[in-house]
Amino acid sequence: MTPRPAREHPPRQASQRKVLSVLVGGQVLGGVGMGATLSLGSLLAAQLSGSPAWAGTAATMSTLGAAVAAIPLSRLALARGRRVSLSTGALIACLGAATAISSAALGIFPLLLLGLMLLGSGSAVNLQARFAATDLATTGTRARDLSVVVWSTTVGAVLGPNLFGPGEAVGAALGLPPMTGAFAFSVAGQLAAAAVYLTGLRPDPLLQSLRAGARTEAPEPPQTGRQILRRNNRARYAVAVVALSHATMVALMSMTPIHLREHGASLTIVGFTISLHIAGMYALSPVFGWFADRVGRLPVVLAGQATLLASLLIAGLYSDSQAGVTVSLILLGLGWSASVVAGSAMVAESVAGQDRPALQGISDLSMNAAGALGGALAGPVLTAAGYSGLGFLAMVLVAIVLAWTGLRARADRTATPAVR
Incomplete structure (x- = not known):
């Protein structure tokens, strides 16, 4: 040797x-x-x-x-x-x-x-x-x-x-x-x-x-981010998971302070609720990272989307309850964390090394653009349909990710994936 x-x-x-x-x-x-x-x-x-x-x-x-x-x-x-x-x-x-x-x-x-x-x-x-x-x-x-x-x-x-x-x-x-x-x-x-x-x-x-x-x-010559998204199904899916999960989170979270204030909540309650939401977003991310490495990326994405779905359902059904809104925001942060951690790992590993920075850049661009769009559209939806309507309508984004994840899992079963 x-x-x-x-x-x-x-x-x-x-x-x-x-x-x-x-x-x-x-x-x-x-x-x-x-x-x-x-x-x-x-x-x-x-x-x-x-x-x-x-x-x-x-x-x-x-x-x-x-x-x-x-x-x-x-x-x-x-x-x-x-x-x-x-x-x-x-x-x-x-x-x-x-x-x-x-x-x-x-x-x-x-x-x-x-x-x-x-x-x-x-x-x-x-x-x-x-x-x-x-x-x-x-x-x-x-x-x-x-x-x-x-x-x-x-x-x-x-x-x-x-x-x-x-x-x-x-x-x-x-x-x-x-x-x-x-x-x-x-x-x-x-x-x-x-x-x-x-x-x-x-x-x-x-x-x-x-x-x-x-x-x-x-x-091989490096590809641009757009070229990668056109040619690589796995990369396209990973970028979409991160972007749509972020849009879901921003849409509901950005309107929660307004909704709580309209229902008589004090600034202390509003701040406490947002603090718990932020804790849900970040505090347990190493746990989700560990699970993503142990059981695979797709199961953690599914768990994250299921948590987002539960959050939106609670927001839709219990919008008049401060406790219900708080629980919804905590779950919203946890679902975001699981989805973004697992999705980001998939972004990093779906292309060769020389193509990673380009894909990561367009993923971050998509994430920010989706969040900005989600926040911008959430205001009119809140005005027209209320907080409950916003929660139910945001389920469409989760449904897209869940359907795509099912297709992704089927594609992985028919191939020999390098990474789960």
């Missing part, structure tokens, strides 16, 4: 542990202030525009920014590696937070919209980081490794709402305009995250993976 060269890269397992530690650290740092800034963005939009009707543009511009950044960042990752791509996205988000502070100081509403759009790049980094966790992962640990990075988002989600007070204190000390202190936290957090990615992702996991693939596979 030929001994292994002494100067070769560390074993893949050791490299992967380091990559996961760096990604989790970057996610935690990048998430500091993000939750608070999105909420404060709505308040600033209403203040600078002079009308509360413009408050919703904060979330819209942030989502649009994440969608716009998805494909350029994926192309940058393929050309220069995850280290450059993730740090660039974090620096763009840092610039967005600084621009938002400037907009408040100058009283320029369009400048705020630009800042929020740039800040959306931080969300694009969050999404790409979960795929970066799969670059060196093995088939048996891919979903679990991905889910650990998804789980780390919990830290920022929990910290965010609690940074309003400290942010204002820091902002006042720095002489910043009111309601912009949390943006200063985002500036610092994104700068720190960029530094972590730049220094920690050495050697770069994607470039390592591509080099390993070049040694073991016949080199």
Whole structure:
């Protein structure tokens, strides 16, 4: 047996542990202030525009920014590696937070919209980081490794709402305009995250993976994301699972605060309900990742869709009950988590290494676009059919995924799949 060269890269397992530690650290740092800034963005939009009707543009511009950044960042990752791509996205988000502070100081509403759009790049980094966790992962640990990075988002989600007070204190000390202190936290957090990615992702996991693939596979020119979706049924299914599950979640979740307030719920109840929903989205993601590696991706997708279906059914039948709505939102988060973790693992493994960044970019673009569309359509549906009608109508999206999953399972049974 030929001994292994002494100067070769560390074993893949050791490299992967380091990559996961760096990604989790970057996610935690990048998430500091993000939750608070999105909420404060709505308040600033209403203040600078002079009308509360413009408050919703904060979330819209942030989502649009994440969608716009998805494909350029994926192309940058393929050309220069995850280290450059993730740090660039974090620096763009840092610039967005600084621009938002400037907009408040100058009283320029369009400048705020630009800042929020740039800040959306931080969300694009969050999404790409979960795929970066799969670059060196093995088939048996891919979903679990991905889910650990998804789980780390919990830290920022929990910290965010609690940074309003400290942010204002820091902002006042720095002489910043009111309601912009949390943006200063985002500036610092994104700068720190960029530094972590730049220094920690050495050697770069994607470039390592591509080099390993070049040694073991016949080199082929990389495809674009659209080419992959046209030619690869498994990739098309995986992207659809992630996008439709996200649209289902955003549609119901975005209208829940309005529905609860209309039925007399206090802001405390509304905040508590959304907090439980966010916990459902992220806290158990490693559990779903472990199951996806143990029993296969499709069973976990089915479990996630069944949980989403139960959530929507409860929302439809018990919309007048605060307890019912809370249970529905918890299940909504759990169903989203199971579906997105398993679906994202399928996205990562449905193509060869050189094609993964392109497919991952179009998956993130589709996810953000579907979420934005789901949130935009949910308002008119709520007005026309009520919260119950919204819950029942959203079942159509779940039905599409369930039907497609049945077809996918049948196709897998007639072939010899590389991955369950």
